[in-house]
Amino acid sequence: MPFTLATWNINSVRLREGLVQKLLGEETPDILCLQEIKTPIDKFPTEGFAAMGYRHLVARGQKGYNGVAILSKLPITDAGDSDYAALGHARHVAARLENGVVIHNFYVPAGGDIPDREENVKFGQKLDFLTDMRDAFRADRPQRAILVGDLNIAPREDDVWNHKALLKIVSHTPIEVQHLSDAQEAGAWVDVTRKDIPEGRLYSWWSYRAADWDAADKGRRLDHVWATPDIAGAAHGSRILRSARGWDQPSDHVPVFATFDL
Structure with a gap:
């Protein structure tokens, strides 16, 4: 069953419902994972998306x-969620496709502006969140799974505009990159984007x-x-x-796509 999946931090789905519809209409992914929707689910704008064929949520x-x-567009069932770092935040949800593949959608905490957990509680929460992800994957290694989302870390030197300039900037500090790497290795996750686009x-x-x-x-x-x-x-x-x-009126993030033949 081939399908195309997209992930996008939309920065308010109600504010940018029209942009989501534009994406769905022009790019027609089978599955769209959104982060930072900023709304309780009873106010999620389901009707317009359902009219475009996206009837499953x-x-x-x-x-x-x-x-x-x-x-x-494809039938999915709720596969649960996890409250990593016990923050009480809506930052993870999972869905299961009919072929058994589980899709995990994550919104990792941004971590604030100061990369020091002693001075910045939010940075500590980010590291704890990633540690809990690592431990969960070690305890129950995922199989036939896809993980997407705004992980709020740019791990590689060519994932940022200036590696040296950003080494002390939250999202590219060595300790964050190591925590993300540990979580990735614990689940033996493959970075699909860089598998397909390895250079540049x-x-x-x-x-x-x-x-x-842009300039x-x-x-x-x-x-x-x-x-996996x-x-x-x-x-x-x-x-x-x-x-x-x-x-x-865009989000500051853009959609990332991948196609799977499963």
Whole structure:
């Protein structure tokens, strides 16, 4: 069963419902995983998406912040969620396809501005979240699974616009990269995007603070698609929709795509 999956931090699904519909209409992914939906699920704008064929929804929401959702043309069932680091936040949800593949949708905490857990509680929460992910994968190694989302870390030197300049900036510090690597290795996850696009600079986020984000091009690859080794070989066609950053009233993130033949 071939299908195309996209992941996108939408930064408020109600505010940007029109952009989601634009993406669904123009790119027609079979599954769209959204992060930072910023709404309780009873206020999620399901009707417009259902009218476009996306009638299946598995989601966890919160009023005003966080929240993750999986929209699908294909039938999916709720496969639960986990409260990593016991934050009480809606940052993870999972859905199961009819072929048994489980899709995990994550929104890892951003971590604040100071990369020191003693000075910045949010940074400590981010590291604890990643540690809990690692421990969960070690305790129950996933199989036939896909992990996507805004992981809020750009791990490789070519996942940021300037490696040296960002070594002390949250999202690219060595301790964050190591924590993400530990979680990845614990589940033997394959970075599908970099499997398909192994070389060159690759970004999925550009700050709102840039006067001209496109010209400055100071991006980071914070959004990821991973798969377990038993299905990673079936993944192909990865791409990042850079043009979405230039849409009207955009998110600061853009969609990341991958196709799976399963």
